[in-house]
Amino acid sequence: MTKIKFCGMRNPSDIITASALGVxxxxxxxxxxxxxxxxxxxFCELVSYLDDHRSYAKKVGVFVDEPIENIMEYYxxxxxxxQLHGNEDNDQIKMIRQLTGKPVIKSFTVTSEYDLQLAQxxxxxxxxxxxxxxxxxxxxxxxxxxxxxxFFLAGGLTSENVGKAIKTLHPxxxxxxxxxxxDGKKDxxxxxxxxxxxxxxx
Numbered sequence: 658m659t660k661i662k663f664c665g666m667r668n669p670s671d672i673i674t675a676s677a678l679g680v681x682x683x684x685x686x687x688x689x690x691x692x693x694x695x696x697x698x699x700f701c702e703l704v705s706y707l708d709d710h711r712s713y714a715k716k717v718g719v720f721v722d723e724p725i726e727n728i729m730e731y732y733x734x735x736x737x738x739x740q741l742h743g744n745e746d747n748d749q750i751k752m753i754r755q756l757t758g759k760p761v762i763k764s765f766t767v768t769s770e771y772d773l774q775l776a777q778x779x780x781x782x783x784x785x786x787x788x789x790x791x792x793x794x795x796x797x798x799x800x801x802x803x804x805x806x807x808f809f810l811a812g813g814l815t816s817e818n819v820g821k822a823i824k825t826l827h828p829x830x831x832x833x834x835x836x837x838x839x840d841g842k843k844d845x846x847x848x849x850x851x852x853x854x855x856x857x858x859x
Contacts (some may be wrong), residue, residue, distance in 0.1 A: 659823050660830035661855050662809060663837060663851055664719065664850065665693035669706050671843040676712035678852045679795035681830065683707070683714045684740065688721040688733055693834065694810070694843070696733065696797040704735050717762065719756050725753055733757040742787065761811065773800055776808070785832060788812035820858040832856055 663675050664684030675683050685700055686693045695703070704716060715737035720728060722743035733739070739753055740762040754761050762779035765772050766788065776784045786801065786808050801808070807829035810822060815836040823831065837847045 659828060659858070661844075661852055662717065662830050662832040663666045663812075663836075664717070665833070665834040666667065666703060666831055666843070667693060667699070668843065669703065669781055669846070672703050672706040672712070673710060674845045674848050676707065676710040680714050680852060681710075682717050682738070684717040684719050684834075686834070688723045688742075690810055690826055691721070697857060700732070701735070705804075706769060713759040716776060725749075725756065728753065729756060733759060738762055738783075741781070745779075750780050760823070764811075769810075770800055770803070773804055777804060777806060783807070783809060783829070785809035785811055787832075798822065800815075816854040818853050819851060822853065 660681040662682035663680050664676065666683050666685055672683065685695060685703065686700060687700060688694065694849040703844060704741035707714065707716065716735065717733050717738045717740050719740045722745065728739065736759060738760050738833055741750065741758055742764040745763065750761050750763055760782035761784040762785050763779050764785040764787055765776040767773060767786050776786065784806065807830050809830045810826060811832035814831055814833050816820060819831055833851055836845050837851060839847065
């Protein structure tokens with residue numbers, strides 16, 4: 658069964674809906690300066706909602722070139738997985754894994770076969786293939802066919818196209834954020850439709 662990750666969680670209602678839908682991963686943007694970024698206080702509040710609803714979803718902290726001391730001091734203990742969405746290299750990935758004791762997802766923006774080669778050689782525990790940082794657009798999925806390791810698929814996935822993507826590419830997990838929103842906020846109906854479409858295809 659393809660796993661589901663909802664990213665850019667910002668409100669208690671986002672967490673309650675994700676928990677009710679039984680998603681596998683919930684992502685929090687913890688580097689500041691992005692539209693869906695949240696601070697430490699909001700993060701702690703949302704984590705408490707996950708605990709209150711006995712959610713089995715793994716908590717993923719998304720960081721963009723964040724100083725490792727910030728990850729360690731404020732977030733690492735409460736997270737299950739560290740996601741790196743910046744220019745972090747293999748040495749930094751290894752260091753973050755060693756210091757935090759948590760698995761690492763490394764995101765790659767896919768524009769060419771060279772990007773896939775970098776993803777293939779990444780020292781991260783998981784790789785995530787995207788069209789950019791929250792662009793909500795797809796990339797050329799034909800580039801993925803040569804990839805020889807499991808991956809999270811992101812970028813422009815909706816309830817209308819995720820089934821085809823799963824059937825064609827067989828990702829380990831699919832990741833959605835902007836397509837789950839209406840007027841910049843997570844939409845319960847869209848979240849439910851996305852989860853149903855993933856599970857229909859398997």
